[in-house]
Amino acid sequence: MDTRPVYTLSSRPAVIASRSEAIERARALRERLRERLPLGQELRRLPDETVADILETGLFGVMKPKHYGGSELGTQTMIDVTIELASADPSAGWVYMLWTAHMWLQALWPKQAMDEMWENPNTLASSVVSTAGNVEKVEGGYRWTGRGFFSSGVDHCNWLTALVPTFKDGERLDLRWLLLPREDLAIVDDWHTIGLRGTGSKTIVLNDVFIPEYRTVPVLDILNGDSPGREVNTHPMYGGSTDANFTGAMSVPAIGAAKGLIEMFHQRLGSKIEIPDSTNSPYLPEGMSITMGRLSQAAATIDASRALMLVNAQSFAERPAKEVTLADTMRMKRDTAWCAQQARRAVNVLYEESGGSALSENSPLQQFWRDTNAAAAHRGLMFDWQAEGWVKAVLGLPVPLPI
Numbered sequence: 001m002d003t004r005p006v007y008t009l010s011s012r013p014a015v016i017a018s019r020s021e022a023i024e025r026a027r028a029l030r031e032r033l034r035e036r037l038p039l040g041q042e043l044r045r046l047p048d049e050t051v052a053d054i055l056e057t058g059l060f061g062v063m064k065p066k067h068y069g070g071s072e073l074g075t076q077t078m079i080d081v082t083i084e085l086a087s088a089d090p091s092a093g094w095v096y097m098l099w100t101a102h103m104w105l106q107a108l109w110p111k112q113a114m115d116e117m118w119e120n121p122n123t124l125a126s127s128v129v130s131t132a133g134n135v136e137k138v139e140g141g142y143r144w145t146g147r148g149f150f151s152s153g154v155d156h157c158n159w160l161t162a163l164v165p166t167f168k169d170g171e172r173l174d175l176r177w178l179l180l181p182r183e184d185l186a187i188v189d190d191w192h193t194i195g196l197r198g199t200g201s202k203t204i205v206l207n208d209v210f211i212p213e214y215r216t217v218p219v220l221d222i223l224n225g226d227s228p229g230r231e232v233n234t235h236p237m238y239g240g241s242t243d244a245n246f247t248g249a250m251s252v253p254a255i256g257a258a259k260g261l262i263e264m265f266h267q268r269l270g271s272k273i274e275i276p277d278s279t280n281s282p283y284l285p286e287g288m289s290i291t292m293g294r295l296s297q298a299a300a301t302i303d304a305s306r307a308l309m310l311v312n313a314q315s316f317a318e319r320p321a322k323e324v325t326l327a328d329t330m331r332m333k334r335d336t337a338w339c340a341q342q343a344r345r346a347v348n349v350l351y352e353e354s355g356g357s358a359l360s361e362n363s364p365l366q367q368f369w370r371d372t373n374a375a376a377a378h379r380g381l382m383f384d385w386q387a388e389g390w391v392k393a394v395l396g397l398p399v400p401l402p403i
Contacts, residue, residue, distance in 0.1 A: 005052040005122065006158045012069060012121045014058035019077040025057045026084035033088040040091055040198030041367070044191050045155045050092055054085075055122050059096070063245070064103040065233040068118040072235050075248040075313040082249050083306060086256025087263065090371035091198025094253040095153040099124050104245045105161060105177070107238050108227035112214045113179055117159055125159040125179075126151045128204060135178070137168040141212040142178065151187075152201040158182045160204065163219070177222070179215040180206070195374025223401075225321030236318035243332040244316035244324075247380065251340035252309060254375035258302050258343040261368035265295060265350050268365075291353050298346035305339035312336075326399060330390040337386040344376040 002008070016022045036047045054060060062077045064070025078100050086093020102125045106117055117123050133146015148162055160180045166173045188203040221227050225239035237245055269291065312332050316324055351369045360366065379385075392399045 003048065004156050005048055005055055006120070006124050006156055009052060009055060009122045011056065013055055013061055015061065015069065016058045016071045016073065019073055019080065022059060022062055022071075022073060022077050023080050023084060025059060026081045029053055029057065030084065030088035033085060033092050037089045037091075037198070037364075037367075040089065043200075044197050045200030046092055046095055046153065046198055048156075050089070051124075051156050054092075054096060055124075059085075060100050060103060060124070062103075063100050063107075063237075065107045065235065065238070067232055068107075068114065069121050070103065072237070074237050075245050075317040076310055079249050079252050079306070079309050079313060082252040083256040083259060086253045087260035089198065090253055090257035090260070090368060090375060091196050093256045094196055094199050094375060097249045097253050098127065098152050099157075101246050101249060102127060102161060104237065105222075106159075106179075107233045108222055108229040109179060109217055110214045110228040111232050114229060114232065116215075117179070120158065123159060124153070124157045125161050126154040126157040127161040127163070129163040131162060131164050133206070135164045135166045135176075135211075137166055137173060138210070141210055142166060142176075142216065143208060143210055144178070144206050145208050146206055148204045148206075150201045151204050152199045154187055154202055154204060155200045160185060175219040177217045177219065178211045180209060180211060184209045193374065195370040195372075195377075223321060236320070239320050240318050241316050241321050241324045241329065241332070243329050243336075244313055244319075247336065248313050248317060248332075249309070250378065251305070251336045251343070251376075251381060254340045254343035254372050254381075255302055255305050255309070257368050257372040257375060258298070258347045261347050261350060261365060261372065262295070262299050262302060264365055264368065265298075265354070268354075269295060294349050294353055298350050301342050301346045305342045308335055309339055325393075327390070327393040330386070330393040330399060333380075333386040334383075334390040337381045337383040340376040340378070340381040341383045344373055347372040 016025065032053060033050060036050055039047045058071065059081055061070035062073040062081065066072050082093050082097045085096050106114065106125055128148025128151050130149045131146055133144060135142050135144045151160065159182065162178045162180065164176060164178060166176050184206065186205045188205060191200055191202045217227055222242055230239055312335055316328060316332060347369050351365065354365050389399050
C-alpha cells in the first residue's frame with residue numbers, strides 16, 4: 001500500500017479565509033518542520049509527516065481555485081507563507097513554493113483535466129522544464145519517450161506537469177505543458193547534493209507514454225491569459241501574468257532560508273554579549289560592532305527583497321496578461337533573480353562571521369548557508385541573464401520569447 005499523504009489522507013484540506021490566517025498557520029508549523037529537518041536531509045526528500053501537515057492546513061490551496069476547494073488568496077500570500085516555511089526548513093519552503101505555484105498552473109487546463117486532477121482533493125503536482133526525447137503529435141494527443149530533470153517533490157506527487165516542445169514528422173509545432181499521472185513515469189533516485197537535499201529533485205523517465213489532447217495546454221495561451229481553465233476559474237489571477245503567479249515566488253525560498261539563518265545568527269550573537277551587574281553598559285568583544293553592522297545589513301537586505309517581490313505581485317498578479325508589457329515581464333524576471341542573489345550575498349557575509357563551529361556538517365548555520373546558495377543557483381535566478389533581457393526590452397531590442 002502506498003502510504004504517501006496524497007493517497008492516504010481522507011479529509012479535505014482546510015479552506016483558509018485570509019492572508020493573515022495563512023501566515024499564522026505557516027508559523028504554527030515552524031517548530032515541527034525544524035525538528036524534522038535532519039530526517040529530510042537523511043531521506044533526501046520531505047518527510048511524509050511534513051507533507052501531511054501542510055496539506056491538512058490548506059496552505060497549498062492559496063493558489064488553488066475555489067471551484068475545486070481552494071482559497072484563491074493569491075501570490076502575495078504564497079510569498080509570505082513560503083518565507084515562513086523556508087525559514088524553518090529551506091527544502092520544505094522550496095517544495096511548498098513549487099507545489100503551490102502548480103495549483104495556479106493546474107487551474108489553466110481544460111475542465112476535463114481539472115476534474116480528473118482534483119477528484120482527489122489532496123492532489124499535488126511536480127514538474128519538469130528541462131527534458132530529453134521528442135514529444136510527437138499523434139492522433140488524439142502526444143507520445144513521449146524521454147526524461148525530465150530536477151523534478152522537486154516528485155516522490156510525493158500523483159501528477160506531473162512537463163514543459164516540452166512538440167513535433168510532427170520532425171517539424172517543431174509549439175511549446176506546450178503536458179499533464180501526466182504518476183503511474184506513467186518512473187523515478188530515478190539520483191538526488192545527491194550539497195544543498196536543498198530535502199527537496200528530492202529527481203529525474204523522471206517515460207517510456208512511450210500517451211498524453212491525450214485534453215491534458216495539454218499551449219504555452220502561448222497561458223502567456224496571453226487565454227487558457228481553457230478560465231471558463232471555470234474566473235478569478236483575475238488565472239488570467240494574469242505567468243511571471244507574477246507561476247514563477248512569482250521563485251526567489252522566495254532563498255529569502256526565507258536567509259531569514260532563518262539571520263534568526264540563528266542573531267540568537268548566537270546575543271549569547272556572546274555580557275551585561276555586568278554593576279552597570280547597564282554591555283561588554284562587547286573586540287570587533288563585535290562590525291559584526292552587528294553586518295547582521296543589520298543582511299536583515300535589511302532580506303526585508304527589502306521580500307518587499308520587492310510583494311510589490312511586483314501586487315502590481316501584476318491580477319492584471320490581465322495582455323496588459324503586461326514585455327518590459328514589465330523582463331522587470332519581474334530581473335527582480336526575481338536580483339532578490340535571490342541578494343539572499344545569497346546576505347548569508348555569505350554572515351557565514352564569514354560564523355567561525356570554526358559553523359564548519360561542522362551538523363551546524364544549522366552551515367546547512368542554511370548551503371541551502372540558500374543552492375536555491376539561488378537555479379538557472380532562472382541568474383541575475384546577469386535576466387538583467388540583459390530587461391535592458392533589451394526597455395531599449396526596444398528583440399527579446400526571444402519562450403515559445
